[in-house]
Amino acid sequence: MNILSHRGLWHSPKEKNTFNSLIEALNQGFGIETDLRDFEGEIQISHDPILEPQVKLTTLLQAYRASNSRGALALNIKADGLLTKLQKFLQEYAVEEYFIFDMSIPQLFEAKQIGLSFFTRFSDIEPFPLIEYESCSGVWFDSFYGRYNNNFFQKIQEVLENNKKVALVSPELHGRPYKKFWDELRTRQIDKLPNVFLCTDLSLNAKEYFSL
Template identity: 40%
Template sequence: MKIISHRGFWFSDEEKNSSVAFVRSFESGFGTETDIRDYAGELVISHDPPQAGALKFAELLAIHAVHNPELPLALNIKSDGLQNELLDLITVFKLVSFFFFDMSIPDALGYRRVGLPFYTRHSDIEPDPVLFAEAAGIWLDSFGPDWVTAEVIERHLKAGKAVCLVSPELHGRNHLPLWERLRVWPVSQDQGLTLCTDHPEEARRFFA
């Protein structure tokens, strides 16, 4: 199992989606999840509607290239119609490990059209992942406790899909009950599985 940080490896809320958090994540050996929007004609990093001074996506890619370009990037799409700009930047920076997710369903068709890898969603309230056959993987989420099982993960992996599992603290819940179960599941040893967490260093020690 791989571990990626959620909005960078941050120590305070102010550091989320910041260059400091991304540098720390890559230097620590973790890929990261982050949010992409368009603002004033440029792609920027921002979970909420962006403001002037938001970190540019190209700046994140430059940080990634300098520190460890092999680490995975999970790119949460917050605006429609960004495919061509994203494709240009991915080509310039020669990204090798990345995927897009959370775009609208009609927008996902645009990612399929230009050949960009995208993940579809599966959760307790989204039981039928859309565009499953075309998706490169599954963003596996849970809005209530105890929904994720080893069987759910294994089914997707056996279907040839990578799986990125959302750790419960991203929804304000205690992560340890799921982590305790996950640690004893054989599927936790599969490199097709990724855990997205606010606590990457803790996760590395826990699953070591």
Template identity: 40%
Template structure:
């Protein structure tokens, strides 16, 4: 199972979505999830409305390319209409394993039109993932509990989807029981299943497979 750090591999809250967190994540062989917005005509990394001086998406990609260019990037789209800005960066890196998720439905349709892979969310409050047939993968989430199991994941894999599981600690819940279920399910390690976590080194050690 591929491990993705959540907003980079940060050691303090202030490091989230910073160059230091991304350098640490990529240097240790983890992909990452991060947030994209626009600011003054530029694409920037920021979970909240960005301020001047925010890390640009191109700077993030430069850090990524200095390490393993095959490490996956999960790009959480926080504003509509970013297609042209991101495409300009992605077209320079045609082999990049990147996908977008969490945008509005009308905006998701625009991402599909320009050919950028999208992941649709399947969660306890979204039992019927939208745009399923057009999506490259599933962002498997649990807002109120860990409702999913190996059968849910297998169903998506059988439909030709990749799956990224949101680890419970991202919702401030204990993660060990869910991790144990995943380990017992014997999920593939070929990149079709990923986990997004605040504990990437612990996840790698626990699942005991490749990065």
């Protein structure tokens, strides 16, 4: 299993998606999940609508390449119209370990058409069959109501058996306890599989817990 540090490796909420938190996660050997929007003609990093300049995507990609990181970039697309420019930057900085997700449905189809690696979604309110499942690189697994039942874990196995990747949203991202979910991943040995990502606010804890 691979760790995706949710908006970087941070210690207080105000550090989320800052350059230092993102780079620290990469330096620790983690992948990162971060959010992309447009502002003044640039792709910048922000979860919320941008009111003042934030970290530019190109700044992050320069540092990512310089660090020789093997961590994956999970890029949450928060605005339409970014994909062509994003693809150019990913090619320019030779980024291979990445995927985009959470974009609008029209943008999902554009991602497919231009050849970007994208994940579709599964959750307790988005059941199978999934949008563009055959074309996606993987599936982003979430649970808005904490319904981690047998069906949830069976779908994970099904996706993996279809030679696709899986990204799992850890419950603390929704303000819920995470220990039982982590226990389940370990009991079912999902944590031993290479094509699985865990997106978490607790990267260092997860690294220790799963002995990664």
